[in-house]
Amino acid sequence: MENLVQLAMQNVNFAAIMPSLVLCCFGMAILLINVFMPRGKTTSASLISIIALLVTAVVSLQGWNNPQFGFAGHVALDNFATFFNMTFLLAAGLTILMSDDYLRREGYPIGEYYPLILFSTAGAMWMASGTDLMTIFLGLEVLSISLYILAGMFRHQLQSNEAGLKYFLLGAFSTGFLLYGIALLYGVAGTTNVADIGLYLSAHPAMIGNPMTVAGMLLMSIGFLFKIAAAPFHMWTPDVYQGAPTPVTAFMSAGPKAAAFAALMRIFILGLAGLQSEWTSLLWGLAILTMIIGNVTAIYQTNLKRMLAYSSIAHAGYALVGLVAANAVGVSGILFYMLAYTFMNLGAFAVLVLAGKKGEENLTLEGFSGFGFKRPFLGVAMTIFLLSLMGIPPTAGFAGKFYIFAGAIKSGYIWLAIIGVLNSAVSLYYYLRVIVYMYFKDPQEDYSWVSMHTGAVVSIVIAIVGVLYLGIIPGKIMEMAKLAIF
Amino acid sequence: MTSFPVLTSLLLLPLAGTGLCLLFRRKPDLCRALTLATTLVMLALCAWVFCQQPDAAGWYLREDYPWIERLGARFTLAMDGLSLLMVVLTAFLQVIAVLISWHQKKHPAFFYALLLLMEAGILGVFLASDLLLFYLFWEVMLIPMFFLIGIWGHGRRVYAAVKFFLFTLAGSLLMLLAIIGLYLLHGKQTGDYSFALEALKHTDCGAWEPWLYAGFMLGFLVKVPVVPLHTWLPDAHTVAPAAGSLDLAGLLLKTGVFGILRFAFPLFPQSAAASLPLLAFLALVGLFYAAWCAYIQGDVKRLIAYSSVSHLGVIMLGLAAANVLALEGAILLMLCHGLTTGALFALVSMLRRRTGTRELAKLGGMWQEAPIFSCFFLFFALASLGLPGLANFSGEILVFAGTFQVRPLWGALAVVGVVFAAAYILRMVQELLWGERPAGRPWPDLTTLEVVALAPLVFFTLWLGLYPETFLAHLHLPVKILLEQAAPLVAAHGGLP
């Protein structure tokens, strides 16, 4: 017993979990502050949340090139985790910036919103820094449960209810698969530590072909692919994205996706490297399926939130291509791509946040007729984000796709790259249609309800700067992404 | 050579102009003046470079800055004789474009901003000597054009704009894959991962070469456009505003040919040599098919659009003949075509502004009605059909002479094609200028501003027709270097000079 305590004490390394600790403390503080504030006063909560994210970013950066391990190999704040933490914090920050006025407009100025975003960001951080399947699972749950609540937060809107319930039911289901997969892998290797599983499998090559290992790998992939919104586990995405409050959708499309990629990459590349041929062929097919389903279905959408939901499926497909390539270019490309996607997608959603009327009935293609001329700044911003989503240089989207496809070609997946590029060509059509409506159609309205709230405008400006910076001079961030992989 | 970064400023000036136009979007007059000033300064810069002498390797100017170190992509701009002529053409036509859209009513600031942005993109394409940088500009120049067609176009503008964008972008995406493939191949062979054109020229592509070449060519041929891939062009031209048509015909199409000469041929000489008969075939098919299409068009602008495809057939034939004469002729013809076709498009827009229609059936009797307009129109129409002494003739005769040297049959067929050109041009001129004038209100003649815009075009059309050596002088060295680098091209035709 004494030894046990000492062992536990030795392994305590708060530096390894400091970012999420800070975030959780702030989250609890905001929770308490909220209950003592009159209802509807949420601006201070959003400001404190921004401060929380900034502090966390500073704390998290301590782990750059200064890896911290702790808690018996359960967590590691290495470069990989730090890079992803920055992505999560960015996603959360942009989301919170655009939220305050939006929530007031929609009539739900709920203080709990901000702590929930912070908690789910903390969950995402555990997923990225978890080096043990259980830690990763814990992070996933914290992330998901917060998001279930956020998705259904507009209690009196049927669509929001649907989003919350659907996300919860399907999410819980997929978590079951994940847990079962973890159990099977534990059964094989006798440990849930990712690195130890890798060691065990390389020491016992016979176990690699074992059905239990493969089944564990498959079941676990289902859990993560669900969060990534890869086909055929994407069915929830459009409904949830459309029904959830727009900033929450924005966050969901960037944060959890990146978190699931982080966990998937750590587990597959470190733990299941022995099964690489198996998971490569699995993801190869899924990447193609995801890209095609996402892009082709997006063509038929007229609601912009729904269209961006399908487009986010397609983007998950592009990112999977990098994982299939499984070389330094492709994998660091995923890190880069997630950051780029965070900028461009959250930017696009921030424009939607400002452009919507109460109830957001007008976020359709028709509703954007002539928007570009009536609201020049938002129009240009949206155009930049859409061009980036298309992958047109000089934007972040181009640089990201470039790295990922270069990785695929380098590993010899020429056809995968060609299919990916053709899919980009398909995607041009529906992104372009938004631009067509914004600029080529005559305005039906004068968009007088659009008021430029400081928070959302700041997040748009940050996103534009990010998109162009990553597009024109991607070298620095790419260097960091390269340093961040294992 | 000076230390002043001329090439970079050529790119930054229009970008700065774009930014200023967007900033002062509430003051259209200021924007217009700014745009004209920018284009004039650019033209002056280009004229200065035009008077310089190249160094031994054919470079007028070279600038090289670090960009994405990790990938080996550098911000390399280089100007040889070929790109010099293209840059001069761009700067010149852009001034004209501003002049002919002087009275832009609809969203003027945005319009001028896009014109300048496009100028930056096109100049970047002509100057970039790094494949990634080139691709970046290649895509950047599409976006302003897309907006120009989509916002300021007439008729089915949305359809035409989207078609234009999808066609050209789909082509260039495959080029992107080819660029990545070439880059990785080179990196694997030499250990030096680089996008520099000069380095990549020495890559041994092996079995991949035809595929990479095909990827590049697909991107370029859509832009040229060569006949089966040309369908976006008439639509785009039909609806585009005057300045858009001018830029489209005068500059955007040239980027395709330029890309072939600068990238596809030197990078993949073996495959290029093997593809020459196919290129010649496509060029001839385009020449005849487009001429035929032009003949039956009822819309003047569409007719000129098809004539443009037909002329590019001649240019492509010059490329396929691949000897000194034909290549110099083809490049010269690019200049001439930019001037004459651009001028015709501008004239048609002026016509439409007066008459409200471009249908030949509803037009006629312009010679009586608007003599100054008619003089200009006749002049450029005759130049376009290749009247000796005017611009197109000098280019065409060089192409034909070069083609006859290596493949007399191709040359003979092409000359027949030019007769077709006479047919459709003369029909258009006859109906428009001397046909029966339909009843209606009078059509005013050209304004002073319009004459001012057209006069420089007349001047250079005459210059190119009478003394093309001024421009050819800049081409001798680059063409010689190109043929040395792509020796198989010459060998493909039996080693004739």
Add this chain to the structure above:
Amino acid sequence: MLDSYLPIIVLIVIALAFAVGTIVMSHLIGHRKPSAVKLAPYECGMPLVGSARERLSIKFYIIAMLFIVFDIEAVFLYPWAVVFKRLGMFGFAEMGVFIFILLVGYVYVWKKGALEWE
């Protein structure tokens, strides 16, 4: 080792057979005279009052959830108390953090009025 489960399996089989058998037998040989009252659910000779699908006040769920949360706390406290001395200050601090987090939740719940019935 599996042998020791045999009696249990036998028992389950017998139990299942008995239950299924009774139902099947009563269906087969029983004499039936259905009437409206008899077919009603929970037939016990009394007339029905309202529907069985009644909504319960949401407060019951909230109380139930709160109960579980604080119940877990108690469950966790017991083993901790047993080894408290050996864990020393470290264990004390850890448990303090744990209870503090619960306290935050408690304050939140209280202020939100989840504990008020009316």
